[in-house]
Amino acid sequence: MLIIDRLELDFQPGLNVLTGETGAGKSILLDSLGFVLGWRGRAELVRAGAEQGEVTAVFDLPPDHAARAVLREAGLPETDELILRRVNTRDGRKTAFVNDRRASGEVLRALSDCLVELHGQQDDRGLLNPRGHRDLLDEFADAGSLLAATRAAWRDLGAARKAMTAAEAALDAVRAEEDFLRHAVAELDALDPQPGEEAELDQRRRLMQASEKIREDIGKAHDALGYDGAEGLMANALRWLEDVAERAEGQLEAPLDSLGRALNELAEAEQGVARCLDALTFNPTDLELAEERLFAIRALARKHAVAPDDLAAFADGLRGKLAALDGGATDLRALAQAVTDAGAAYAATAAQLSDRRRTAASALDQAMAAELAPLKMERAVFTTEIEPSEPGAQGTDAVAFCVATNPGAPSGPLNKIASGGELSRFLLALKVCLTAGSTGITMIFDEIDRGVGGATADAVGRRLASLAADSQVLVVTHSPQVAARGQHHWQVAKRVADGATLSTVTALNGDDRIDEIARMLAGDTVTREARGAARALLAG
Numbered sequence: 001m002l003i004i005d006r007l008e009l010d011f012q013p014g015l016n017v018l019t020g021e022t023g024a025g026k027s028i029l030l031d032s033l034g035f036v037l038g039w040r041g042r043a044e045l046v047r048a049g050a051e052q053g054e055v056t057a058v059f060d061l062p063p064d065h066a067a068r069a070v071l072r073e074a075g076l077p078e079t080d081e082l083i084l085r086r087v088n089t090r091d092g093r094k095t096a097f098v099n100d101r102r103a104s105g106e107v108l109r110a111l112s113d114c115l116v117e118l119h120g121q122q123d124d125r126g127l128l129n130p131r132g133h134r135d136l137l138d139e140f141a142d143a144g145s146l147l148a149a150t151r152a153a154w155r156d157l158g159a160a161r162k163a164m165t166a167a168e169a170a171l172d173a174v175r176a177e178e179d180f181l182r183h184a185v186a187e188l189d190a191l192d193p194q195p196g197e198e199a200e201l202d203q204r205r206r207l208m209q210a211s212e213k214i215r216e217d218i219g220k221a222h223d224a225l226g227y228d229g230a231e232g233l234m235a236n237a238l239r240w241l242e243d244v245a246e247r248a249e250g251q252l253e254a255p256l257d258s259l260g261r262a263l264n265e266l267a268e269a270e271q272g273v274a275r276c277l278d279a280l281t282f283n284p285t286d287l288e289l290a291e292e293r294l295f296a297i298r299a300l301a302r303k304h305a306v307a308p309d310d311l312a313a314f315a316d317g318l319r320g321k322l323a324a325l326d327g328g329a330t331d332l333r334a335l336a337q338a339v340t341d342a343g344a345a346y347a348a349t350a351a352q353l354s355d356r357r358r359t360a361a362s363a364l365d366q367a368m369a370a371e372l373a374p375l376k377m378e379r380a381v382f383t384t385e386i387e388p389s390e391p392g393a394q395g396t397d398a399v400a401f402c403v404a405t406n407p408g409a410p411s412g413p414l415n416k417i418a419s420g421g422e423l424s425r426f427l428l429a430l431k432v433c434l435t436a437g438s439t440g441i442t443m444i445f446d447e448i449d450r451g452v453g454g455a456t457a458d459a460v461g462r463r464l465a466s467l468a469a470d471s472q473v474l475v476v477t478h479s480p481q482v483a484a485r486g487q488h489h490w491q492v493a494k495r496v497a498d499g500a501t502l503s504t505v506t507a508l509n510g511d512d513r514i515d516e517i518a519r520m521l522a523g524d525t526v527t528r529e530a531r532g533a534a535r536a537l538l539a540g
Contacts (some may be wrong), residue, residue, distance in 0.1 A: 015468035017486030038108025066114040134399035141360030153346040160342040164335040188315040198308035201294040211280035371429035449479040461485035480520040484537035
């Protein structure tokens, strides 16, 4: 990465300090870490002559670490060790891996929010961003359950409003066609078409139309089958044969049986023909009535663009719309009451959240006053301002951290009022207050001690050490007082090898650490007095 060839750092729990001369490469280390975490920053991090740059970061994840939820949501392997790796090629292509699985920059940034915080004088990702102040106050107030209840109440209110809006729109649509609905239902009720009726009417109509042409022949056939025709002749033949059957020595038994069966079949045929004649016998007005109803059903089906057999169901649907219209006012009153109830529930929950925030804001302001005094800012005033905002899922409050650097001076946003050195101390004090008792995140302070020295720098160092008691803190510093408070000390330096400038990082202990702090005190020429002062600082 730019002036880094290959470098491996094993940061430890507690306070890790990185020191070195200006331009040694401390900022590049932070750029590299930001790169693997998906932060937006320097676009090109590939060293001259190399095809690509690669950064890997390894984190230990406790069982309840928030990063595990991000991994589950992204469908990535969830293990006790989280390995992030990101590659940047010379042509600008970037590829990220989480636990050896391809991942997007969005996933890296979501993980980084749970893993690392960067604080400095350009702290636009953290404490200086007003958009995050409400979240920070809620965390300080331990308002998670109230915030969840407020979000749920907001969702319920939104659902109630949506249901009422939909009902009003549906009712307006029905009202727009009320005249049509009432006329259509009256017309359908008057006709009362039934499923299958159209086909039945069509069959009857065709039969009546054909009856006049076929009834005469059917009548002749009926006469031919009756007693004056085939039935009479067969009956006579049966009688004559029965009279002589005893003298025929059994020769007529089979013919007699056949004639009996034939007479039975003939009788059934004659009855069927008679029934057909009865069916073909109708009042001439029956045809007119059948045709009139058939045509009415077909016309109504065409009018409403449905099949004749579907008219009854279509009528039921229209009746349902009328019922909704007639009961719509009652339904709207019930939905309006539901909106009122949901609004009251939301307002009550949001009010509880606001009370919790105001109580926490007062406690935070007091905690900040206690922290600012040792940092030589006892005259400064920190206030957590809470103003009404548009209701939403996070309640009805807008939160902003403001400061007045001197009594009587106007109060304003933290990043606009404080000077560079003051801003660093404000951020440190605020971070100490907000992270009391929190664990599981690595905090990085980039030259947060800039612009302070002496007793103030010592106070900064002590606050950083206190902050690192239950967490991991990385500090890039030029202050010997801050460096002396570190539990682990790393020196960043540049060297030239084979015409190339490379940055190296060395862990310092013992005399090497004394020499580095002495250099920070005295400059290029390290004196015996500077070493003595360095030992005194380290002794605490």
